[in-house]
Amino acid sequence: MLIKEPTIVRINESVRISAKIVLSELYNRRKYPQELWYEFPAEYECYITRHSNAFVTALLFLAMRHNDKVEVEGVLSVKFFNGVNKAKDIFIKWWPHWFGETEIIPQKLTTERIKNHPQEVGCCFSGGVDSFYSLYRHFGEREPDSRARVSHGLFALIGPPFSWKKPELYDRYFKKNKIELEKFGINLTSAKSNVFDFLREWDWLYGHGPATISTVLLLENFFSRFLIPSTYRKGHSFRIGTNIETDYLFSTENIEFAHDGFEASRAEKTFAISEWEATYPLLNVCLGRTDDMQNCGKCVKCMRTMIFLELKNKLNKYLMFPKTLNFSDISKWDLPTEYLRSLTEGLIEVTVQHKRDDIAECLRVALKRSRSKPIKILRYFQKMSIVIKKLVDQYRY
Numbered sequence: 344m345l346i347k348e349p350t351i352v353r354i355n356e357s358v359r360i361s362a363k364i365v366l367s368e369l370y371n372r373r374k375y376p377q378e379l380w381y382e383f384p385a386e387y388e389c390y391i392t393r394h395s396n397a398f399v400t401a402l403l404f405l406a407m408r409h410n411d412k413v414e415v416e417g418v419l420s421v422k423f424f425n426g427v428n429k430a431k432d433i434f435i436k437w438w439p440h441w442f443g444e445t446e447i448i449p450q451k452l453t454t455e456r457i458k459n460h461p462q463e464v465g466c467c468f469s470g471g472v473d474s475f476y477s478l479y480r481h482f483g484e485r486e487p488d489s490r491a492r493v494s495h496g497l498f499a500l501i502g503p504p505f506s507w508k509k510p511e512l513y514d515r516y517f518k519k520n521k522i523e524l525e526k527f528g529i530n531l532t533s534a535k536s537n538v539f540d541f542l543r544e545w546d547w548l549y550g551h552g553p554a555t556i557s558t559v560l561l562l563e564n565f566f567s568r569f570l571i572p573s574t575y576r577k578g579h580s581f582r583i584g585t586n587i588e589t590d591y592l593f594s595t596e597n598i599e600f601a602h603d604g605f606e607a608s609r610a611e612k613t614f615a616i617s618e619w620e621a622t623y624p625l626l627n628v629c630l631g632r633t634d635d636m637q638n639c640g641k642c643v644k645c646m647r648t649m650i651f652l653e654l655k656n657k658l659n660k661y662l663m664f665p666k667t668l669n670f671s672d673i674s675k676w677d678l679p680t681e682y683l684r685s686l687t688e689g690l691i692e693v694t695v696q697h698k699r700d701d702i703a704e705c706l707r708v709a710l711k712r713s714r715s716k717p718i719k720i721l722r723y724f725q726k727m728s729i730v731i732k733k734l735v736d737q738y739r740y
């Protein structure tokens with residue numbers, strides 16, 4: 344794999360930085376774009392780095408997948424180079440079924456520090472519980488270290504669930520979040536990229552790591568510190584694309600990455616942000632992503648969040664959720680996996696602690712129902728019908 348030197352162009356109100364990617368016949372099994380690009384609002388043009396750290400980060404999984412070396416016609420940070428080599432070894436250890444050895448060969452290494460760096464602090468922002476929790480903890484007086492206070496959220500349209508395939512919908516959603524957060528003094532900025540086209544082989548749970556970090560690395564001349572909100576609590580064995588063990592290894596001499604919020608459970612995070620009015624018009628956790636970007640109120644993420652908000656008597660303040668919990672929906676909640684069933688057991692514990700036995704009882708009904716024989720048989724037939732439909736479609740086309 345060869346990563347050419349990045350180039351920058353203005354496109355209307357945006358600035359695009361891109362690099363040509365030359366792939367050998369090793370990669371012929373799939374069709375990849377010949378260029379990896381990122382776009383930011385034009386006012387960030389003077390802050391975009393010409394270094395190639397972002398492109399190496401984005402393409403690392405792909406090169407490791409093919410046991411290929413990465414030649415870089417550009418400059419890498421020494422700190423990044425040392426870190427990414429450590430991250431690579433960790434990924435190989437975690438996911439040996441995906442990844443083999445790779446060698447990163449830069450044309451030039453540098454330890455250069457940017458003069459007059461603006462020292463801004465950023466945080467990934469999607470409108471969900473994790474990103475709101477990191478904003479809440481590190482915004483304003485709540486963050487005792489003034490140099491670590493978040494000034495900017497970054498809303499990145501770089502792959503699912505924020506796909507660039509519905510640009511009008513997400514532009515509208517972004518603008519709404521930007522306007523509301525500005526009232527609290529938080530700047531929200533956006534980024535777009537085709538990085539997902541190089542990460543399609545992996546579930547987004549894994550691909551979002553290199554996609555997000557590579558996007559932020561291009562703004563290393565603007566952010567001195569950047570928070571990646573954690574999805575899981577410390578000690579959770581689930582290893583995904585962003586995590587406490589590797590995020591910081593992508594830091595350079597100019598930007599430091601921190602995996603944030605791993606000390607708190609989902610319940611603790613939701614309880615904390617329910618004290619902050621900034622979340623009332625915006626909190627969005629839904630898997631459904633309806634066309635008006637409301638929370639559906641029925642999926643696992645919606646239900647769990649609504650229960651936590653109800654325990655604090657705050658659900659009626661949230662404009663993107665149904666105003667009340669539907670107890671019948673909770674009792675009928677389908678829990679097909681062991682993960683969902685253990686999550687429900689945890690929910691029962693929290694509801695009992697808050698003396699809401701009415702909710703706990705509905706959850707117990709759902710749990711019992713999900714483990715019953717008729718439901719297991721029904722699930723089996725549903726699964727089979729999907730497999731048969733797929734086979735019929737293949738045969739037809």
Ligand SMILES: [Zn+2]
Pocket residue numbers: 628629630631638639640641642643644645646
């Ligand atoms: Zn939902």
